[in-house]
Amino acid sequence: MLYTVMPLERIYSNRNEAIPKDKTMIPTEAEYKEISLPHGRIVTRREGDSYIIERINSTDMKDYLCDEYSPGKKYYH
Numbered sequence: 001m002l003y004t005v006m007p008l009e010r011i012y013s014n015r016n017e018a019i020p021k022d023k024t025m026i027p028t029e030a031e032y033k034e035i036s037l038p039h040g041r042i043v044t045r046r047e048g049d050s051y052i053i054e055r056i057n058s059t060d061m062k063d064y065l066c067d068e069y070s071p072g073k074k075y076y077h
Contacts, residue, residue: 039058041058043057
């Protein structure tokens with residue numbers, strides 16, 4: 001059993017398939033944006049015209065229970 005924050009797909013991926021043979025197929029860097037909260041911050045990733053919440057860092061435990069800040073959801077503010 002592994003206790004890790006990395007997705008299992010990344011851990012068990014075939015490393016040879018991850019290396020692009022054609023230099024034009026190298027993926028571009030994702031654009032990230034940090035949004036401040038009263039007790040911490042959330043990190044979002046740009047996807048098209050919207051931002052998707054990647055993670056939350058907060059000192060208030062109620063922020064982690066807030067459905068509005070759930071990772072994977074669109075950020076509308």
